[in-house]
Amino acid sequence: GESVGLHLPTLSVQEGDNSIINCAYSNSASDYFIWYKQESGKGPQFIIDIRSNMDKRQGQRVTVLLNKTVKHLSLQIAATQPGDSAVYFCAENRRSGYSTLTFGKGTMLLVSP
Amino acid sequence: DTEVTQTPKHLVMGMTNKKSLKCEQHMGHRAMYWYKQKAKKPPELMFVYSYEKLSINESVPSRFSPECPNSSLLNLHLHALQPEDSALYLCASRRDSTSSTDTQYFGPGTRLTVL
Numbered sequence: 001g002e003s004v005g006l007h008l009p010t011l012s013v014q015e016g017d018n019s020i021i022n023c024a025y026s027n028s029a030s031d032y033f034i035w036y037k038q039e040s041g042k043g044p045q046f047i048i049d050i051r052s053n054m055d056k057r058q059g060q061r062v063t064v065l066l067n068k069t070v071k072h073l074s075l076q077i078a079a080t081q082p083g084d085s086a087v088y089f090c091a092e093n094r095r096s097g098y099s100t101l102t103f104g105k106g107t108m109l110l111v112s113p
Numbered sequence: 114d115t116e117v118t119q120t121p122k123h124l125v126m127g128m129t130n131k132k133s134l135k136c137e138q139h140m141g142h143r144a145m146y147w148y149k150q151k152a153k154k155p156p157e158l159m160f161v162y163s164y165e166k167l168s169i170n171e172s173v174p175s176r177f178s179p180e181c182p183n184s185s186l187l188n189l190h191l192h193a194l195q196p197e198d199s200a201l202y203l204c205a206s207r208r209d210s211t212s213s214t215d216t217q218y219f220g221p222g223t224r225l226t227v228l
Contacts, residue, residue, distance in 0.1 A: 103155035
């Protein structure tokens with residue numbers, strides 16, 4: 001199930017389940033979105049991206065859905081594995097002169113064997 | 114190759130020390146970034162370099178001094194830091210800072226502890 005801790009929302013799933021991690025973004029002018037995976041003590045690792053002219057993009061075991069109407073982004077992980085346990089951040093690209101990324105608060109995914 | 118390297122991996126320093134963090138990428142990217150990340154928080158942007166020129170400084174205290182000696186290297190010079198500056202410092206690069214759809218790649222970070 002999903003719970004909101006003091007600092008980081010956590011999603012706990014069983015191995016083999018499908019996981020859905022959600023993200024709300026704030027700027028309707030954002031034109032590019034990235035999902036990153038960050039394991040403990042490591043830097044954020046690129047997972048998948050999507051441009052604002054798309055609704056869905058699929059990778060290997062991952063799918064990103066973009067709903068611009070409600071400014072919502074989701075990351076679906078199929079057949080979740082213990083190695084998927086990490087913190088997942090969404091990031092939106094805000095175009096204002098120089099393009100910079102603004103990160104969401106992050107969701108911790110815990111996968112039990 | 115999408116690798117951004119950072120050294121050192123860990124750094125412990127006193128408040129009177131001077132130290133430097135280093136970042137390197139060989140992807141031909143012309144935009145490089147420094148972020149600060151506290152535990153269980155998202156990365157916070159500190160500096161952006163575009164074509165070796167400082168483009169964005171997010172009101173970072175002067176005890177942090179960035180430097181971009183060439184298009185592959187980015188340094189962060191540290192002096193007179195405070196214990197609250199302890200964090201994971203991340204370097205990132207992107208093909209171009211003005212292109213909105215380029216992927217940004219991160220290094221592994223330097224874990225800094227200020228005593």
